[in-house]
Amino acid sequence: MTDPNDFFNPYRHHFVRAAVAVPEVRVADPEFNAHQTITLMRRAAEEKAALVVFPELGLSAYSCEDLFHQQALLTGCREALAQVLQETAQLPLLAAVGLPLQVDGLLYNCAALLHRGRVLGVVPKTYLPNYREFYERRQFTPGEYTTREAIELGGQTVPFGPRLLFQAEDEPLLTVHLELCEDLWVPVPPSSYAALAGATVLANLSASNVTLGKDDYRRQLVANQSGRCLAAYLYSACGPGESTTDLAWDGHALIYENGTRLAESERFADQAQLVVADLDLERLAQDRLRQGTFADAVRAHREAVAAFRTVRFRLEAPARGFLPLKRPLERFPYVPADPQRRDERCREVYAIQVQGLVTRLKATGFDKVVIGVSGGLDSTQALLVCARAMDVLKLPRAHILAYSLPGFATSPRTRSQAQRLMAALGCKAHELDIRPAAERMLQAIGHPHREDKPVFDVTFENVQAGERTSHLFRLANLHGALVVGTSDLSELALGWCTYGVGDHMAHYHVNASVPKTLIQYLVRWAAATGQFGAQASQVLTEILETEISPELVPGTHDGQPGQRTEAIVGPYELTDFFLYYVLRFGYAPAKVAYLAWCAWHTKTSGAWPDIPEPQRHQYTIAEIKHWLGVFLKRFFGLSQYKRSALPNAPKVGSGGSLSPRGDWRAPSDAAATAWLARLAEIPDQEARCTQAAVDPPAATRQE
Known part of the structure; x- marks a missing residue:
């Protein structure tokens, strides 16, 4: 990349911009319809779309x-196609248009794909509806x-x-x-076989009159x-202009x-529309790579696949210079931006965590934790899950044996919070106090730490972590828990835990597949909705x-922690973003x-709606590059x-877990060299563009 601005172009990262057009039409007026089609094609080209x-x-x-x-109408449609085709010679995009075509004395309902003055191919409609308000078999012949x-x-x-396939x-x-309307509504659409044959973008040129509730059914069909x-x-x-003799559109x-869903038009608009979104082709390729049953389906239908x-063609997409990304993009991929979906997510996460713990307690015969x-x-989140689990088991919450284990750096604030939370939950x-045991351990192993000459190294930190873990396991032995x-x-992704101790080892984990940003919101939701009472x-x-801190090194006299986790491993809002992708x-x-x-x-762009403005952060590309390097190394x-x-x-979310028995199986001796080498592809300077150009479109905002 000679121009750093090229980095900020979605086409450089295997995105392809697609547009769907709803032109105004006049019934049986191909010349007018060609003009409307050309107008929207030009708009799509201005939007830098590769396909409309x-x-x-x-x-x-x-x-x-x-x-x-x-015959006059059929001839007019061919002439209209010639007009549109001539226009495409000057436009760097694919255009899929619909028209009737007479072939060998038969009439077909067709989709033509045009590119740079060339008709790449014509696809006739396979399934012709002939029920209720549809009578297509009266005029057309099935493509087969x-x-x-x-x-x-x-x-x-x-x-x-x-x-x-194109x-x-x-x-x-x-x-x-390409397929047409009814082709999607049958039990096995042609696009199913096309996807198995390698198609990544499926386009449907539809008519689809409107009846009550049909919009929801369309969304379900397309989504599924x-x-x-x-x-x-x-x-x-x-859309507008179709005959309403018996139907509406x-x-x-x-x-x-x-x-x-990436984009959707306004229904019943009285003017032409164009909706645009960037498609992530690499995401689709990665999903097909991982889902082994997709390849099984290809093999099972190999005869149909081979028939394609x-x-x-050469796309020649505009991959140079800055271009804003056009697709919904959440800052917090593990936390839905929509308030209703967030509430549902929180309830479901608690349900999964609680069910896991309840099942484990029943299986082991323990009635205490x-x-x-x-x-x-x-x-805090783990303790809330324990409280819910006891409620489900109809056991008193006193069966939760909760221990505050203050060490050398425990602050009065966190100590008080732990005590008050345990009391509030019952x-x-x-x-x-683990300090006496930790001091004995430090002395026994010959560590140079002394009160008058402190040595705050990793041994000093991990002695405390180890003492906490040792006490908890022995307490569990003592109480049958x-x-x-x-x-x-x-x-766990960052390795920000001490091997074999409490933040790594337990009889059962409840948070191991829940990222920090989601933990934050789960606690926020529990507080805001009063799940456990006002106190x-x-x-x-x-x-x-x-402040997030391991509190293993003493802080300052004014109560500030001696360690700030996010200053070492990076802001969790960024690291969770990296982890997800x-x-x-x-x-x-x-x-x-x-x-x-x-x-x-x-x-x-994408902040939680209930995060105060001063706490909403922004990062430069240089900052992102730095913290991504830290993430990749760790x-x-x-x-x-x-x-x-x-x-x-x-496992809680579809975003993945790091269990060696599940989503993530990796060698412990691998190197990060290949990933770190790719960091050089990331520029250090921002895109050279106006703020208006870099602000995301309304569809991507999460406010």
């Missing part, structure tokens, strides 16, 4: 009925009836048939398949098909990617406002950094041996 999809029979209008048997592989169109010999030579992850096929799905429906345009023909409570976030609270672990997914909510709020999708460092910059370069080069010895814990 128009509705079914858009050059004629869908609702022509028996006018489709009039054709015996042709090519037709003459506009002076070109053009591939023809229902099984065509692959970009300069972006091999982009393979497009994109999810099953591990593909993007673009859907365009007819809402102009419903949708863009989905692997089950997730591939047409190749032992837990160390520090007054920090992780032990568990059996204890305080056990199970030790509940507290460490979270983020700490507990007050303490939980104070805990959320406490590395663990879930396996992205290279440059793409992870690019997405982080898109999400975090302003204060307002995740790939330093920490796997700790993760390989993790105790049991329930």
Whole structure:
């Protein structure tokens, strides 16, 4: 990359911008419809889209009925196609348009894919509805009836048939398949076989009149098909101008990617519309790579897959210079931005954690748990789970044997928070000072630490951590209880835990697949909704406002901690972002950094709605690059041996876990060299563009 601005272009990171158009039409007026199509094509090109999809029979209008048997209309549609095709010679995009075509004396409802003055191929509709308000078999012939592989169109010999794929030579992850309306509504859509044959972008040129509730059903169809096929799905429906003799039209345009909606049009708009979103082709490729049953399906349907023909072309996408990313992008990928979904997520996370602990207690026959409570976030969340588990088991919360274990650096604040939280939850609270035992250990091993000459090294820190763990396990032996672990997914990813001690080892973990940002919100939600009473909510709020620190090295006289975790391993809001895209999708460092910059370069792009403005952060690309380097070193080069010895814990989210028995199986002796080498691809300076240009579109904001 000679121009650093190229880094800030989504096309450089295997995104492809797609548009779905809903033009205004006039029934049986191809010349007008061609003009409207050209206008929206130009808009799509201005938006730097690589592909734009128009509705079914858009050059004629869908609702022509028996006018489709009039030669004047059919000839007009061919002439309109020639107009549109001529315009594409000057536009750097693919355009999928719909028109009726007469081939060998039969009439087909077709989708034509145009590119740079060339008709790449024509796909006839496979399934023609002939029920309720539809009478397409009256005018058209199913695509499967054709015996042709090519037709003459506009002076070109053009591939023809229902099984065509269109692959970009300069972006091999982009393979497009076209189907039309009813093709999606059948039990096995043609696009299912196309996806197995390699299509990553499935486009549907639809008419789809509107009836009550049909919009929700369309969303379900498109979401499910994109999810099953591990593909993007673009859907365009007819809008203003279609005949309302017997039907109505809402102009419903949708863009989905692997089950997730990226963009949607306004329904019943009285003017033409264009919806645009960036498709992450690498995400689709990674999902297909991981989901082994996708390959099994390819093999099971190999005859259908082999029937597809591939047409190749050069996309020549605008991969130079800055271009804002157009897709929803959350700063906190583990925490939904939508308040209703967040509440549902919180309830479900608690349910999973509680069920895991309840099941383990029943299986082992224990009716008590032992837990160390520090007054920090992780032990707080684990203690809340223990309280809920006792409620489910109909046991008194006194069966939670909770211990505050103050050491050399425990602050009065966290000590007080631990004590008050245990009291508010009604568990059996204890305080056990580990300092005498730790001092004896330091003396026994010949450590040079003395009160008048302190030595705050890793041994000094881990003696305290080890003493806490030793006490908890022996207390569990004494009382016939199970030790509940507290460490979270983020700490395990970074190796920010001491091997074999309480933040690493336990009889059962409850937080091991819950990242720190989600822990924060779970505690925030419990406090805000009064899940454990007003007294507990007050303490939980104070805990959320406490600096994250292991408290193993004494702090300052004014009560500030001697260690600030995020100053060492990085801000958890960033490291969780890195973790999600590395663990879930396996992205290279440059793409992870690019997405982080898109999400975090302003204060307002994607912040939680209930985080006060002064606490909303922003990061430069240089800061992101620095902390990503720290993350890569710790995740790939330093920490796997700790993760390989993790105790049991329930998997909570689809974002992944680090269990050596589940989502993540990696060698402990691997090096981070390959990932660190890719850091050089990340520039140190920001994109050279106006603030208005870098601010995300409204669809990406989470406020």
